[in-house]
Amino acid sequence: MSQPAESAKAAPRTAVLTVEGLDVTVGPGVRAVREVSFTLERGEAVGLVGESGSGKSLTCRSVLGVLAAGCEIPAGRITLGGSAGEQDDLTTFTRTQWDAVRGKRVGAVFQDPASFLNPSLTVGRQLSEQLRVGSGLPRSDARSRAVELFTAVGLHRPDEVYHQYPYELSGGMLQRVLIAIAVSCAPELLIADEATTALDVVIQAEILELLNRLRTEQGLALLLVTHDLAVVAESCDRILVMYAGEIVEDGPTAEVLATPAHPYTEALLRVASIGAWERRDLEIIPGRPPETGAELPGCRFADRCAYAAQQCTAGPVALHALGDHRRARCLRPAGLLDEQVKEEAHA
Incomplete structure (x- = not known):
């Protein structure tokens, strides 16, 4: 797997997605997602991580x-800002308005591609129909574009694949087909919700490399939802950590994984053995959400x-800024960081 593309990082950034107080x-x-706020910029890859039930998929489904x-x-706003400067609050959209956005300005890839494809139609026809409806291409042009x-x-013998049905393709091939459909209308934003979870490690690396290349070439913003911190470490510029419906930490991926400022992030790293944390015997986070x-x-x-101290349960804990690029929902993030520095100095 490759590191986040330098060309995407260096490109001028404009906000593509802004979520405010969602x-x-x-x-x-029954509040399952609470006051979630973040921004995703053009060409940027952001990883959204947390345990099952933390609110990751609900946040994406809202978008x-x-x-x-x-x-x-x-409560909250979800603003999609296009390259031409339009600012649309998606929470106010009607079904007709969504038809002009979903699949065109916003694409999505999910964990089980077979469940999102029609088993009675060839994959080529399904992609061609997306191009005809979404981009208005004539039938012959849509077929040529689908093969392209x-x-x-990265599908080998694309002319043959065009005429195949979903059941004739492997899981990795189906995921590539779904990605082709998702990016066919040149979206501003691509959401990948556990898109590599069911794939073996080799195919996973290939899919992540493909997503990274597409965002570099097309300048699209990528929101990658996963429970795998290794995937985020290799693929994302920034990381958002969710717990029990809230964002508890965010910041540049390398910084957050090297020096987590929230105890939950620290615990995730400990049980996953990612980054500078030494591999240990299997650990768990005690208790339950x-x-x-x-x-x-x-x-x-x-x-x-x-x-935890007494003041931690005395009242609401805000998401505090830690410098210009990091935030943590903790009363003592600076103290936690200091302790990590001391431990590294004595190691």
Whole structure:
């Protein structure tokens, strides 16, 4: 797997996605996502990590406008800012307005590509239809463009693949097909929700390399949702760490993984043995996350935190700025960082 592309980092950045104070409920008064705010810039790759149930997929589904029945967005804004300067609040969109965004300005790739493809149609026809509807291409041009896209995503013998059905392709090939469909209309934003989880390590590396190349060539913004910190370390410029519906830390990937400022991030690194953390015997994070929607007076991680003090549960804990590029939802992030520096000095 390659490091985040330098060319994408060096390109001029403009905000593609801005999420401000996002709340998502999954039932009356049951807040599953709480005051989530972040920005994703053109050409940037951001990793969204956390345990299952932390709110990662709900956040992405909110951006895509595909929340399940019963889920609502009672507060917050999701702004999609295009290259031409348009600023659209997606939370106000009607179904007709979404048709002009989803699949065109915003693409998505998910964990099980076979479940998102029609088994009764060839993959070439499905991509061609996306091009005809999304880009208005005539039938012959759509077919030629589909073959070009299959070539671009690394499918061998793309002319043959065009006429194959989903059941005739491997998982890695199906993921490449889904990526070709997702980027066919040159979106500004691509959301990859656990897109490499079900793939073996070799195919995973190839898919990550493909996503990195596409964002470099097309300048699209990539929001990569995963539970695998190694994937984020290799692929993302920035990292957002979610716990129990909240962002508890964010910042440049290398900095956060080297010196986590929130105890939850530290715990994730310890059990994953990523970065500078030495590989140890299998560890777990003691305890369990709070029930979805549970209202707690203070830090939601306090009962699992080795550093918790009385003030941690006295009242809400804000997401504090740590310099210009980092934030942590902790009352003592500076102290935690100091302790890490001291430990490294004595190592």
